Amino acid sequence: MYTTSTAFLEALQEANVSYIFANLGSDHPAMIESLAKAQRDNRELPEVIVCPNEMVALSAAHGYAQKTGIPQAVIIHVECGTQNLGGAIHNAAKGRVPVLIFAGASPFTQEGELTGSRNEFIHWIQDVFDQRGIMRGYTKYNHEIRSGKNVKQLVHRAMQFAKSEPKGPVYLMGAREVMEEQLEEKVTIDPSLWEPIAPSALPPKQVTEIANDLRNSKNPLIVTSYLGRNEAAVNELIRLSEQLAIPVLESCPNYVNFPADHAMHIGYQWNTPEQNKWLEQADVILVLDSDVPWIPLKNKPGNEATIYYIDADPIKEQMPLWYIPSKNFFKADSQIALEQLNEKLSAISDLDQEQISNRWEKFEVIHHERKQAFRLMEEPDGDAITPEYLTACVREIIDQNTIVVNEGISNYPTISNHLELNRSGMLFGSGAGSLGWNGGAAIGMKLADPTKTVISLTGDGSYLFSIPSSVHWMAKRYETPFLTIIYNNHGWKSPKLSTLGVHPTGIAQQTNQFFVDFTPDADLSKIAEAAGGAYAKKVERADELRDAIHECLEVVKGGRVAVLDVSLPNV
Structure with a gap:
């Protein structure tokens, strides 16, 4: 039939x-x-x-x-x-x-x-x-x-x-x-007659306009969130940044958009409760592939800043409330747009090389100082495991053959700051807000490239949302071993942070009642063990963490799923 x-x-x-x-x-x-x-x-x-x-x-x-x-x-x-x-x-x-x-x-x-x-x-x-x-x-x-x-x-x-x-x-x-x-x-x-729409470019006149504004800027800034889904676009972004010594700020990133070890990497911002000074000081801002480049309630550019917005969806057609005061909005492919800008700037013979050199030196020092400050935060707090220390230990086992699946939620800033990934294709977030993506996504990533070591970083809440019983049964049946590391702070920290963001001295804060704790604790790694024969391990002391991570990684490289449940201070 x-x-x-x-x-x-x-x-x-x-x-x-x-x-x-x-x-x-x-x-x-x-x-x-x-x-x-x-x-x-x-x-x-x-x-x-x-x-x-x-x-x-x-x-x-x-x-x-x-x-x-x-x-x-x-x-x-x-x-x-x-x-x-x-x-x-x-x-x-x-x-x-x-x-x-x-x-x-x-x-x-x-x-x-x-x-x-x-x-x-x-x-x-x-x-x-x-x-x-x-x-x-x-x-x-x-x-x-x-x-x-x-x-x-x-x-x-x-x-x-x-x-x-x-x-x-x-x-x-x-x-x-x-x-x-x-x-x-x-x-x-004939499937060849049903190809997707070809990518769009910037209008030639506007390429000149943007390039001139960037070259004449004293404090230019680039902001991006998901440009890193295209490795070629990342290479063009590096080229643009280096031509003019433009610092790059990653806002709510779900990919590696710019190498973390690059001198022009100026950091990450999430639900930042204070003003980012580089954003405030910038006179020309180029936003590339970003839904939320900043949160204007407490953190936004200066009123005199010139903003250009380049995105596949520059007016966010599915977001009822969204606006950014930009000089121009362009529906264009970021790789093509950056190629156009780089070509235009390369043809300019009278760039202010002294200004570019001074800016490079300034941000190179800032980048180094920022990195050193994070290193000081990576020491454990006695026996207790901090998220910073955990992320630093994870960083030690990551190589160029690793894919990191990130659904750390309240630990997004910590993971971004301390993982220090430097190549596109090494990190993926869901790009959205419904929890539970991490487990299935890790299976999909492993199916896509079985040669990669896949490490899923997840909060305890997002781990439970992921339906771990189904995830780990599938991982066993279809031979997609990956390592899950649970940032277990024993509750939903994000609703607590949201409440404090609106009511910093409210009744919930005074009584410490946020209705978010997961006590008594479930043995989360054992869910994976029961459902899919995963190697289950729990660690509560800082002096046990490194050995536990390496032990679990060896299990995964041997072809078996492992879940490491790491106990952090309670929410």
């Missing part, structure tokens, strides 16, 4: 999908038949990764796409599975990560009129008025498959949306009868 489902799966193969992260249900008999037949006949289709939880499925696809740039597929069960994607769809949407999601739908016949007609009680219960509406606010494209005759066109059109900037998730759905439809002949299509 050649069905709509067969054509759908062929289209995924044509679109270079390697994996289908699947949580199957009563709406997928035709899909299961097509997959089984392909396996029997040794016909190549994407490999199915069985995912006991949809959140983990989409997080794994998210991680794979971040590492490779190639969108994968997630197949889920009707509206129940769609809803159970939970915060993972928020993460893919806000992180601009391409992925194709397919969900079945309850049969639309009930008396056997078509193959696939209703034969289970849940087919009535799971029939809802607007299944696509669940996803509409989070996807670039959504549609219903109504015939197998054009199913490949729909898949490739959806992929075209997913891969075009700003990238993001897409959603298709199809009722059981449609997916069971037998087709008289094989559906063929």
Whole structure:
């Protein structure tokens, strides 16, 4: 039989999908038949990764796409599975990560009129008025498959949306009868005719304008957050920074955007409660690929600063409240824009080399002093393990073959400041705000490049959100060993910090009642041990930490997942 489902799966193969992260249900008999037949006949289709939880499925696809740039597929069960994607769809949407999601739908016949007609009680219960509406606010494209005759066109059109900037998730759905439809002949299509939109450049006139403002600036500054998703863009950013000695500030970074050991790296900022002096002093600011370059309530540029904003989504079309006072906004690819600026600046013969040299010397000293200050913070507090000391110990085991998955939440600033990563492709964050991405993402990263050592840094809250029972069962079955290190401060620290940010001397602060503690403690690493045979270890003393980390790393390099639960001071 050649069905709509067969054509759908062929289209995924044509679109270079390697994996289908699947949580199957009563709406997928035709899909299961097509997959089984392909396996029997040794016909190549994407490999199915069985995912006991949809959140983990989409997080794994998210991680794979971040590492490779190639969108994968997630197949889920009707509206129940769609809803159970939970915060993972928020993460893919806000992180601009391409992925194709397919969900079945309850049969639309009930008396056997078509193959696939209703034969289970849940087919009535799971029939809802607007299944696509669940996803509409989070996807670039959504549609219903109504015939197998054009199913490949729909898949490739959806992929075209997913891969075009700003990238993001897409959603298709199809009722059981449609997916069971037998087709008289094989559906063929030329995938090369469905390429994503070509990247955009800056208008030539504005290239000159920006270049001149940067060359004449006394205190220029570059701010970025996710430029590092493209290694070539990072190289161009380094080139621009070095041409004019422009310091680079990373705001809420979820990639390595600029080498941490570079003299022009001026630091990181997150929910900074005070004014960043380099931001305040800057007279020309170039913002590249950043959703939140600063938080204006307490930290923003000076009123006279000239700001240029370059981004794949420069007006943040899916953010109802967002504005930055920029001279110009440009919808352009950061790599191409930087290439244009570098070429323009290279052609200028009368750059003020003395000013550039003086600025370089100034920020080189600042960079060194900042690094030394962080080193002084990395000593343990007696027997207690501090987040700074833990991160410094993690830094010691990282090499150029390591991928770090970062969902440290309240420890984001600490991890950024003390990990000191210097090459793009070494660190990934979700790019969004729904917790629990880390476990599935680590599996996706390992599937994308099995040669890499994957280390997941997570808070205890985000570890629990990740559905560790599903994560570690999958990691064992599909042989994707990685090391999880839990920054366990025994509660949700972020809500406490948020409360203190608004009510610094309020009743919650006076009574120390924030309703965020996780005591009595669960033995978090044992969840992974029970679910997936992980090597589980807990450490509470600073003098035991280094040996514990190295021990767990050796386990992972030997092919087994390890989880190290590190006890930090309570929230």
